[in-house]
Amino acid sequence: MASSWQKSLANLGYTPIRLPSADFDVFTLVYEHDGRRGHDNAFNALTNGATGTVPDVSRDLATANAAGSAKRSFNVSIGLSILQGLLSALGGATLGLSLGFKNASEVTFSYSDVTKDVVSSVELEMFLRTAKAPTSGLLEGWLDDNLWIITSVLKSKKIVVSAKDSNGQDLELDVPVLKDAVGGKLTVGRSASSSTDIVFEGDTPLPFAAQLFKVRKYKGDNPPSMTLRETKAGGVVVKSMTSLTVEDMQSTDDVPLIL
Numbered sequence: 001m002a003s004s005w006q007k008s009l010a011n012l013g014y015t016p017i018r019l020p021s022a023d024f025d026v027f028t029l030v031y032e033h034d035g036r037r038g039h040d041n042a043f044n045a046l047t048n049g050a051t052g053t054v055p056d057v058s059r060d061l062a063t064a065n066a067a068g069s070a071k072r073s074f075n076v077s078i079g080l081s082i083l084q085g086l087l088s089a090l091g092g093a094t095l096g097l098s099l100g101f102k103n104a105s106e107v108t109f110s111y112s113d114v115t116k117d118v119v120s121s122v123e124l125e126m127f128l129r130t131a132k133a134p135t136s137g138l139l140e141g142w143l144d145d146n147l148w149i150i151t152s153v154l155k156s157k158k159i160v161v162s163a164k165d166s167n168g169q170d171l172e173l174d175v176p177v178l179k180d181a182v183g184g185k186l187t188v189g190r191s192a193s194s195s196t197d198i199v200f201e202g203d204t205p206l207p208f209a210a211q212l213f214k215v216r217k218y219k220g221d222n223p224p225s226m227t228l229r230e231t232k233a234g235g236v237v238v239k240s241m242t243s244l245t246v247e248d249m250q251s252t253d254d255v256p257l258i259l
Contacts (some may be wrong), residue, residue, distance in 0.1 A: 005072045009209050010233040014154055019085040020208035021240035026057045026119050028150045030212065030238055031142035039238075043149070046139055046215075046226075050131035055123035060205075063114045063154065071110040076163070079107030086159055090202030092182035100178035104163035104171055111156035111208060112199065118152035121213055121228060128226040133217045143226070148212040148236060155205035160191060161198045170196040210238050 009016055017024055027043040047054075074082060080101060084094040086109075101107065134140040163171045178198060179188045191197035211233070218227040 033145035052130035092186035152211035
């Protein structure tokens with residue numbers, strides 16, 4: 001059964017990335033083939049020889065904080081493990097992070113000031129139709145099995161975190177300790193809307209959700225070109241190479257696992 005976080009993203013047409021990673025961007029290829037799963041920024045190789053024009057990517061579009069309302073809560077051990085991964089991806093340190101969550105039983109976090117990068121799927125498909133489908137090598141194998149392309153990402157450089165004690169009461173987290181733990185590359189402060197919410201902010205927005213289309217051979221052309229097929233949001237789990245298995249333990253989704 002999908003979590004409220006996954007459902008919230010799916011309603012927007014997006015799939016969560018576990019854990020968020022700067023590796024993912026518009027045009028990133030996600031594949032599953034011969035027991036190997038992964039992702040690769042090999043769009044130029046896939047479309048080598050195309051005669052069309054690569055469609056423009058619209059970047060940093062406002063989303064009215066689209067995913068910020070979907071909070072995710074975990075017990076403190078799993079929550080801190082996930083938070084460490086997120087802060088590391090934003091460029092922060094994590095040594096001593098647990099000291100800032102003394103007496104915490106549950107950790108909750110969400111994203112703030114969410115923006116998106118997006119490319120038109122229609123224009124992308126038109127471009128793919130001008131490229132020949134690969135006939136050898138890894139790209140052919142991926143295309144013959146399962147190959148997706150990212151057409152949009154949601155991203156944020158702000159992670160909002162709160163914690164509760166074993167009685168379910170909100171905790172006032174220790175900001176100076178948290179500042180020392182993450183180092184100077186991240187800013188740490190209390191949220192303007194709640195004294196118990198802590199905001200970690202990095203310099204570069206981090207992609208945390210993706211919109212994907214499946215890439216298929218278009219055999220109506222000779223030789224075959226490529227085309228796109230819609231993919232149900234949440235129908236593929238997108239997972240970075242550095243993802244923590246603890247987050248997977250929270251998911252019971254019966255969907256293909258893509259690393």
